[in-house]
Amino acid sequence: MSAACGVDAAANPFRASRILEFRYRFVDSGWDALLSKLEALGMRGAIVGPEGSGKTTLLEDLGERLRRSGRRVIFGGVEAGAVTLLDGAERLTRRQWRRFLREAREAAGLVVTAHRPGYLPTLIETRTTPGILDAAVLAASGRRCEGFAVTPEELWTRHGGNIRTALRELYDICAGRVSPSSRGAQRRGIPDSFAT
């Protein structure tokens, strides 16, 4: 079977809008354990993990769950009685973070994402595995990684566990832009700060 899907951008299973639809998959534990832990932490915790491990996705899913359970949820801001969700706490300076914590005292809960622990008690450490990557590929495309002439372990290792960039490589393989065997099959984009 050819690694290329023979489809255009709209039908590419790894297109941007499709990846945004993925929901978080737990390696171990699940929603019940997570929500119980959040309650035990007094509704304050941090989702910690490396880039591309699903922190933002998990935060959004958590927000959806909280909303469906009847709570008010707000992203990035503080409102009395609402649970505040903040993505990327490491982007705040120390002073901004301290100020944000003071403001958030009146929030009904506070959950942040961060690359490293230390902001709030760790609620969960997000991590990915080749298995999770393979499952995501199957859910997106109906084929496993082998269907794209690459093993999940190889793809996962090449991208340091970053599911997002791994899926972008599969986008390129599916689009026939690169062959799976070429080691240049990643990070084809030019950072805009260096674009001429």
Added chain:
Amino acid sequence: MSEISVLLQDRKLAYRPGETVRGTAYWTLGGQPESVEVRLFWRTEGKGSTDTEIAASRTFQNPARTDRRDFELVLPAGPYSYAGKLIAILWSVEVIAEPGSEAEHQDIVVSPSGEPVRPAPLPETPK
């Protein structure tokens, strides 16, 4: 449970730029709507972040909870529907009801040929 649908005249799904899209919007909503609007818009799909732009729209006056309304929207000269490797441009007609932003859409093709523009494969570079 809300139901919204869009039916285009003659079930036509391919249009030339500048043509008028005619159709009927049907809906049965869970409650009295504040507004119901029909929109003609394009969006991108592909590797990059999604762009979208509303090319034409029309708000139905005094929409009922269950209703049907005819509409006419004029297509602009572009962009054409496009199916590339990194970018696809897709056109749709969408009916959206507020409150709740409940919506339903029907994809159409906008191009001179009636098919999305597809770039021809580049010739192989000799090694």
Added chain:
Amino acid sequence: MGCFFLALTVQGAWRTIRTYSWDRTTCRMRDGFVARAEGSSGNYEFRPRYTYQAGGATREGIVYKPGYSGSSQAGEAEALLSRYAKDTDVPCYVSGDDPDKAALARPSLWTLLIVLFPLVFVAVGVGGLSFAWSPRRMAPDPEKRALSSKAGSPLQAAGCLAAFFGVFLVAGLGMSLFFTLPALKVVKARSWREVPCTVIESRVRTHSDSDGSTYSVDILYEYEAGGRMRRSNRYEFLGGSSGGSAAKESIVAANPPGTRRSCFVNPENPDDAVMDRGLSKTYWIVLVPLLFAAAGFGGIIYAFRIRKGGPRAPGDAASFAAKPAGAAAIPSGPVKLPTPHPVAKVFGMLFLALFWNGIVSVFFWKMLSEWKSGGKPFGLTCFLVPFVLVGLALIFGVFYSLLAAFNPRPSLTLSSKAVPLGGSATLSWTFTGAVSRMTTLTVLLEGAEEAKYRRGTRTYTDREIFAKIPIFESAGAVAQAGSADVRIPADTMHSFSGGSNRIVWTLKLSGQIPKWPDVTESVEIEVTPS
């Protein structure tokens, strides 16, 4: 921090404002002289003595202006001596709360603008905090959300980018004023009168602060103008102080006290004089701040160019609105295609290389110092290796672009600003420079998809070329001028710009020069729907 400085400047500003409530009256000048202030400033101060009536009594005042601390230019103090001549009546100001407080002049209200400076920092801080904390609600039910409102790409932050580059522009222009204003005076001084003058004092003045010492030439001389003897200490128009005392010492040594020589006097203002009205090589330093200003200006233009590619509202003149039949959809007439000036590329590379290597060199020297002093900073060394390599590549880039600046340069003209699908336009080119050095010339039309996506906090752009249409290839020697038809296939895609996604058509001109950087020019053209 902004609020702290704001408090300090507001305090000073309040003192200035209060003097504007003082009563205006008439003072009689009794005496006045110019003296050198004690201490490190060594400024020339105008010291008046005057009398006035207040509170039913005759009082004496000695204050020229609240906060006045003199000037490094003797001529300015001397000018005040002329203005407030002995035995003349002049307007002055007396405090209503304390009649013993009086002054001949009040501080300028322009100084209140200094309050705005810390306000900028306060505004940036407030803006940044509110941007970081702007709330975003959860959408009601994501599955039912309208597709048309799922816009994932915000408008380019052209404003923020422009503001960033605006700092370079303002700072560069501000710094260049230090040099361009004196340079303008040099030009004006060509019409000044040459008069004999006598050196009274001559020394190299030292200005010390926590960063070290700088030096300036301080020669006080006397001359006759407007019917009386006057003094000035302006040696040249470019004032201030700088590092290195040797050159200044030699100027001072050549002008000891008692030396008779010429100086130049402004015919419109006899207190305005200068000893050397020439343009010294120090003035060339103005190129450095002008470089920053140019980079800032270029950055602002770039910021607004990329904003033009953002989403358009219906009815926007730039959108693909359907035009009524018969209306001319394509502007006609030839248009010169913009190509960046090679000098701009050299300056751009130079600025980038200076900026990058300037920062890296600080850490590089620190690392070297540690190695020299016996330390073993392996960590810092390994960390610096990629940065130093990039810096070296940038330096190479400067030389490469400098060589390329001497290449023949094409001037490109397209017969129509926009070309429709299925249509054609004529591309004409004319080379300036030694075109005989080129062995081949090719022109290619390239169509490409560009898609932007985010990875972490950075944005990346992917590119996919979908069309390569040969336009011209030279056979034999390359001519000084030429032209070719640019035909756009009818069944391909027109230009498109959606914010994060673009379809661009680019004319690429390439001229090969053996053992030299090639001539390369790329310019985007607009391909419109048919």
